[in-house]
Amino acid sequence: MRGTILIVDDDSATGDLLSEYLGGKRLAVARARNLDEALAALESERPDAVLISMRLGEADGLETLRRIREVNVQVGVLVMAEREDADRAKGALALGAMDYLVKPIDFDYLGRAIEKALAASATGLDYAETPIAPVGPSSPAGLLYTLALEVFRSTRPLSPEARASVGTALEQAALVAMQRGVGGEKAEVIRALNQVRNMIRFAQDLGDISAETAGRLDEHMARARSSVGLS
Numbered sequence: 001m002r003g004t005i006l007i008v009d010d011d012s013a014t015g016d017l018l019s020e021y022l023g024g025k026r027l028a029v030a031r032a033r034n035l036d037e038a039l040a041a042l043e044s045e046r047p048d049a050v051l052i053s054m055r056l057g058e059a060d061g062l063e064t065l066r067r068i069r070e071v072n073v074q075v076g077v078l079v080m081a082e083r084e085d086a087d088r089a090k091g092a093l094a095l096g097a098m099d100y101l102v103k104p105i106d107f108d109y110l111g112r113a114i115e116k117a118l119a120a121s122a123t124g125l126d127y128a129e130t131p132i133a134p135v136g137p138s139s140p141a142g143l144l145y146t147l148a149l150e151v152f153r154s155t156r157p158l159s160p161e162a163r164a165s166v167g168t169a170l171e172q173a174a175l176v177a178m179q180r181g182v183g184g185e186k187a188e189v190i191r192a193l194n195q196v197r198n199m200i201r202f203a204q205d206l207g208d209i210s211a212e213t214a215g216r217l218d219e220h221m222a223r224a225r226s227s228v229g230l231s
Helices: 012-024 035-045 061-071 083-094 107-123 140-155 160-182 186-205 211-227
Strands: 004-008 028-032 049-053 076-081 099-102
Touching: 004 012, 004 035, 012 028, 012 107, 028 035, 035 049, 035 061, 049 061, 049 107, 061 076, 061 083, 076 083, 076 107, 083 099, 083 140, 099 107, 107 160, 140 160, 140 186, 140 211, 160 186, 186 211
Parallel strands: 004 028, 004 049, 049 076, 076 099
Antiparallel strands: none
């Protein structure tokens, strides 16, 4: 097996479907139905990535993510949301989630997200560096957070081909900039922002995003770059 994925979902049908898919990817699967079971499985199974449903009865997915981050800052976490919960799911990024997925799950996208989570787990990236809430709208951390949100809003409608070619790289670079910004790692922020800028240009030149979208992202990019001393 290539790793262990913890699924936190009280919907057994969804859990079964995800387990079958992940098993086919040569991944071991652990299951939890609520917050207490998730915390216990985190200790006993030591998963390489966690999939959390936004709806978990008394403790929702964001609270579960928050509690997981209290005991493990490195495991990659993905949040699964119903379509009507998508806006709330975006808040998971501020709590240290790598990404969110809207049900019904796009399994191609899930597969790529899981691979990113496994790779991040192997590098020991500390997701506790991510802000728990937008940190002052004019602060470097707040501007980097806003840039990341705008990037995700812009990449969600992309076609599968566009997402595979530039979308996921753009999202990942924006997340790295946000995470490293909170940790005060200026050189890493600059490197990530340069990658975001290049990917925006690629996406526009390929016709994956409109000139209007690119312009909006450029405005957020300019503010984020200025906040860390770049022109």
